[in-house]
Amino acid sequence: MTEVGSPRLRSEDARLVTGRTRWTDNMTPAGTLHVAYLRSPIAHARITRVDTEPAKGRPGVVAVLSGADLADEQGSLPCAWVVTEDMRLPEHPPMAVDEVRYVGEPVACVVARDPYAAVDALEEIDVDYEPLPAVVDMEAALEEGADLVHEGLGTNSSYTWVFENGDVDAALRDAPVLIERRYVQQRLIPTAMEPRSVLCVPEGDEFTLYSSTQIPHILRLMLATVTGVPEHRLRVVAPDVGGGFGSKLQVYGEEVIALLLARRLGRPVKWTESRSEGNMTVHHGRDQIQRLTLAAERDGRLRGIKVELLADMGAYLMLVTPGIPLLGAFMYSGVYKMDAYSLTCTGVFTTKMPTDAYRGAGRPEATFAIERLMDELAAELDLDPVEVRRRNWIRHEEFPYDTVAGLTYDSGDYESATERALELFAYDKLRAEQADRRERRDPVQLGIGVSVFTEMCGLAPSRVLGSLSYGAGGWEHASVRVLPSGKVEVVTGTSPHGQGHETAWAQITADRLGVPFEDVRVLHGDTAVSHKGMDTYGSRSLAVGGVALYSACEKVVDKARKVAAHLLEASEQDLEFSGGRFSVRGVEQEGRTIQEVATAAFAAHDLPDGVEPSLDSDATFDPENFSFPHGTHLCAAEVDTETGMVRLRSYVALDDVGKVVNPVIVEGQVHGGLAQGIAQALFEEAVYDAEGNLTTTTMADYLIPTAADLPEFVTERTETPATTNPLGVKGVGEAGTIASTPAVVNAIVDALRPYGVRDVPMPCTPERVWRALRDESPPDLAEPGAGGGLGSAGGAR
Amino acid sequence: MPRIRVEVDGSSYEDDVEPRLLLVHYLRDRLGKVGTPVGCDTTNCGACTVLMDGLSVKSCSVLAVQADGREVTTVEGLRAGHPMQRAFHEEHALQCGYCTPGMIMASIDLLRENADPSEDEIRDGLEGNLCRCTGYQNIVRAVRRAATEMRRPASEEVTS
Numbered sequence: 001m002t003e004v005g006s007p008r009l010r011s012e013d014a015r016l017v018t019g020r021t022r023w024t025d026n027m028t029p030a031g032t033l034h035v036a037y038l039r040s041p042i043a044h045a046r047i048t049r050v051d052t053e054p055a056k057g058r059p060g061v062v063a064v065l066s067g068a069d070l071a072d073e074q075g076s077l078p079c080a081w082v083v084t085e086d087m088r089l090p091e092h093p094p095m096a097v098d099e100v101r102y103v104g105e106p107v108a109c110v111v112a113r114d115p116y117a118a119v120d121a122l123e124e125i126d127v128d129y130e131p132l133p134a135v136v137d138m139e140a141a142l143e144e145g146a147d148l149v150h151e152g153l154g155t156n157s158s159y160t161w162v163f164e165n166g167d168v169d170a171a172l173r174d175a176p177v178l179i180e181r182r183y184v185q186q187r188l189i190p191t192a193m194e195p196r197s198v199l200c201v202p203e204g205d206e207f208t209l210y211s212s213t214q215i216p217h218i219l220r221l222m223l224a225t226v227t228g229v230p231e232h233r234l235r236v237v238a239p240d241v242g243g244g245f246g247s248k249l250q251v252y253g254e255e256v257i258a259l260l261l262a263r264r265l266g267r268p269v270k271w272t273e274s275r276s277e278g279n280m281t282v283h284h285g286r287d288q289i290q291r292l293t294l295a296a297e298r299d300g301r302l303r304g305i306k307v308e309l310l311a312d313m314g315a316y317l318m319l320v321t322p323g324i325p326l327l328g329a330f331m332y333s334g335v336y337k338m339d340a341y342s343l344t345c346t347g348v349f350t351t352k353m354p355t356d357a358y359r360g361a362g363r364p365e366a367t368f369a370i371e372r373l374m375d376e377l378a379a380e381l382d383l384d385p386v387e388v389r390r391r392n393w394i395r396h397e398e399f400p401y402d403t404v405a406g407l408t409y410d411s412g413d414y415e416s417a418t419e420r421a422l423e424l425f426a427y428d429k430l431r432a433e434q435a436d437r438r439e440r441r442d443p444v445q446l447g448i449g450v451s452v453f454t455e456m457c458g459l460a461p462s463r464v465l466g467s468l469s470y471g472a473g474g475w476e477h478a479s480v481r482v483l484p485s486g487k488v489e490v491v492t493g494t495s496p497h498g499q500g501h502e503t504a505w506a507q508i509t510a511d512r513l514g515v516p517f518e519d520v521r522v523l524h525g526d527t528a529v530s531h532k533g534m535d536t537y538g539s540r541s542l543a544v545g546g547v548a549l550y551s552a553c554e555k556v557v558d559k560a561r562k563v564a565a566h567l568l569e570a571s572e573q574d575l576e577f578s579g580g581r582f583s584v585r586g587v588e589q590e591g592r593t594i595q596e597v598a599t600a601a602f603a604a605h606d607l608p609d610g611v612e613p614s615l616d617s618d619a620t621f622d623p624e625n626f627s628f629p630h631g632t633h634l635c636a637a638e639v640d641t642e643t644g645m646v647r648l649r650s651y652v653a654l655d656d657v658g659k660v661v662n663p664v665i666v667e668g669q670v671h672g673g674l675a676q677g678i679a680q681a682l683f684e685e686a687v688y689d690a691e692g693n694l695t696t697t698t699m700a701d702y703l704i705p706t707a708a709d710l711p712e713f714v715t716e717r718t719e720t721p722a723t724t725n726p727l728g729v730k731g732v733g734e735a736g737t738i739a740s741t742p743a744v745v746n747a748i749v750d751a752l753r754p755y756g757v758r759d760v761p762m763p764c765t766p767e768r769v770w771r772a773l774r775d776e777s778p779p780d781l782a783e784p785g786a787g788g789g790l791g792s793a794g795g796a797r
Numbered sequence: 798m799p800r801i802r803v804e805v806d807g808s809s810y811e812d813d814v815e816p817r818l819l820l821v822h823y824l825r826d827r828l829g830k831v832g833t834p835v836g837c838d839t840t841n842c843g844a845c846t847v848l849m850d851g852l853s854v855k856s857c858s859v860l861a862v863q864a865d866g867r868e869v870t871t872v873e874g875l876r877a878g879h880p881m882q883r884a885f886h887e888e889h890a891l892q893c894g895y896c897t898p899g900m901i902m903a904s905i906d907l908l909r910e911n912a913d914p915s916e917d918e919i920r921d922g923l924e925g926n927l928c929r930c931t932g933y934q935n936i937v938r939a940v941r942r943a944a945t946e947m948r949r950p951a952s953e954e955v956t957s
């Protein structure tokens with residue numbers, strides 16, 4: 001075991017740093033036609049007329065089609081997660097036919113010889129709209145007599161999902177301490193740097209569809225289901241993909257239409273979105289309103305939590321839209337012990353872009369809620385926020401632990417992680433500085449934010465998905481082929497788009513087979529190469545796909561052992577396998593390398609009975625449980641009480657992701673995750689105005705962080721191996737995002753607590769911080785120090 | 798249609814172009830130089846950054862006609878194993894790699910102006926280049942590493 005755990009630099013980089021990358025938009029086979037979409041400029045309207053004739057006459061235009069033109073073949077975009085039996089699931093045509101329900105919804109498309117001709121011709125399409133009321137506010141949408149997004153449904157509620165364990169009412173009744181809060185998880189735009197792009201190439205009655213997708217396997221099945229193109233006539237390729245963060249875990253209308261157009265026109269068809277188009281029409285994330293009640297004893301021990309959730313579905317239910325809040329439903333108890341928990345989640349239709357998975361998907365919202373509440377509880381009881389957590393968390397000797405939310409956490413050590421984080425952060429020193437600044441009434445106050453988190457990832461045990469009515473399983477597949485020359489090809493069902501599987505999977509393989517790292521090539525992202533798989537999302541690739549690969553390697557070694565034993569005329573039991581070589585115990589010089597065995601298995605001249613030629617194997621892994629990375633994040637923020645400016649001064653991320661295959665990649669994942677979680681806390685928000693217009697359509701309006709906006713992170717790890725897989729690994733992709741949002745907001749609120757502030761809505765822009773200071777504290781209390789007992793100002797209701 | 802003459806990555810091209818054609822589209826669609834990607838339509842992301850006469854520009858903010866008579870270097874034109882490319886690899890300064898061509902070109906220009914930038918100077922200098930994957934920390938490290946490397950006398954430079 002030398003490769004696993006070592007900081008290998010990535011093999012992917014060679015093509016990426018030289019511009020030899022294969023992005024979908026880089027491919028333009030001869031004869032390619034280009035598509036441009038006319039999109040609804042209105043949030044909600046009936047389409048009364050679409051005139052495509054003038055556009056058809058433009059030079060270079062090959063076809064112009066409206067939704068009505070495709071009505072017979074376009075089907076309805078799939079939703080794979082029917083969360084309740086009575087869930088309302090409206091039709092979702094890839095191109096609108098008679099009604100549009102969000103700004104940006106496709107209404108017609110032009111197919112032309114080049115992208116310019118296509119875009120130019122859009123101007124010549126005439127559409128008459130009869131405006132209908134926009135439905136923008138979730139709470140208003142549920143009131144009696146509210147305007148409806150889908151007239152036919154008679155309501156804007158898609159479903160109500162309920163979870164209960166223990167007696168929450170009893171826990172809340174006569175609780176010594178009750179913390180009640182309403183938090184808003186603002187709508188976010190995932191913003192992968194590579195815009196979506198799709199190219200569909202017909203070959204007779206077969207099609208190859210290249211797409212900037214995270215899910216080539218799922219996409220193939222879904223495209224076949226929607227369009228009727230038989231699954232075995234369709235090959236889906238995810239070439240190099242420039243980030244996803246959940247946004248490319250989707251079956252988009254533009255992908256369906258590319259296939260339909262290629263079928264109709266018999267030529268390659270390509271579409272690449274502009275960023276402004278993408279901001280409107282790549283699915284959004286978050287957008288929930290949380291009403292929370294936490295009940296505790298006076299000593300800080302938790303009794304229970306009650307959660308009432310409204311989740312904005314947007315106008316339609318896309319691939320896993322309704323299930324996203326449910327992924328959070330199991331995380332509201334966080335790392336803590338309590339006896340009672342209830343959650344009611346209502347999915348609400350609005351005239352906005354549908355929401356769906358975005359990094360963390362449900363778990364960031366839940367983690368934010370519990371970690372913000374723990375800080376509020378600490379303030380109420382005048383306890384240190386770390387201490388109140390310590391009194392409630394699951395102790396390391398209590399694992400495996402059945403949580404009140406119905407999960408079994410297999411492992412964890414919150415004590416060690418927190419202890420180390422506090423040390424790295426210099427917690428006591430910063431607290432002393434904070435006290436000093438409060439004392440001095442420094443206009444720049446210091447706040448310390450704590451977030452002790454865990455999350456469920458490694459999606460997912462198939463039987464659990466089944467019990468939640470999800471439309472598929474959660475297993476993963478890998479195969480390993482030792483080629484006749486002794487080089488190794490690995491095929492994985494995961495579909496990386498920045499995560500470095502080509503490197504990490506080669507490390508696992510090199511160790512298991514005892515071959516050089518350089519001799520392993522990892523193939524992925526093409527349904528013709530990787531014939532089965534469940535793709536990449538939910539921090540599942542290593543925890544599920546990596547384990548499948550591990551099993552496939554074991555199978556190859558088992559087969560090789562049979563062949564080697566035969567060649568060496570020894571019994572299998574007498575063989576040792578180490579460093580890629582089988583040898584007879586005690587007779588070290590007698591041996592065969594795995595490469596020699598591969599050659600022999602290929603020649604097949606002399607194989608033992610029952611052993612098939614070729615040294616290869618297939619394996620799938622279906623996890624028995626989720627994986628539960630955890631950690632303690634600490635954030636120090638300086639908040640200028642005069643301007644509302646927030647400066648992150650230091651950030652410590654202590655993560656426990658179990659065994660680590662490649663520490664370089666893990667650290668990178670943590671950094672990127674932190675950036676996105678911090679961005680939710682401080683910068684990002686997708687804004688719709690009262691008419692349902694998205695006002696953040698460009699990168700100038702929707703502000704993702706720049707290098708200058710972020711601090712240097714201090715990252716370190718503890719290592720508590722997962723007990724539910726042989727590699728001991730846990731997921732890492734989403735941890736940073738999940739942990740960091742509450743850490744940052746806790747720091748800001750902590751800085752302002754002496755001023756009576758007990759919440760700042762996200763994103764905590766200078767204006768919002770400033771308003772929180774002005775609104776939440778009457779002028780006479782605004783004087784620092786007036787409240788005396790710092791940290792106790794945000795009392796319970 | 799105006800005719801332009803441009804040198805791109807060491808080769809000369811002469812083409813008739815529409816006046817509205819952006820340099821990045823000229824590079825990608827006409828010359829097949831697809832190593833330079835497009836990440837936005839408002840000149841915010843920097844993914845398309847190239848060098849024009851040695852200075853970094855966002856090639857989506859320049860018209861092809863403005864490149865007439867100029868020399869353009871894209872990421873594809875860097876000499877093999879350029880220290881900046883090596884540094885990005887060695888510091889794991891990329892994940893999906895979509896921002897990387899632009900980030901590398903912008904960083905080269907940053908070091909041209911300031912051969913030994915501090916961390917803050919790097920962060921400020923790269924403000925026009927967005928990365929959604931890395932959180933920038935390793936990009937800053939990579940630029941620091943390349944700066945050290947590039948300040949060394951050429952004779953010492955390791956060629957790998």
Ligand code: FES
Nearest residue numbers: 836837842843857
């Ligand atoms: S493509 Fe975004 S700045 Fe040029």
Ligand code: FES
Nearest residue numbers: 892894896928930
């Ligand atoms: S590496 Fe993905 S955007 Fe920078």
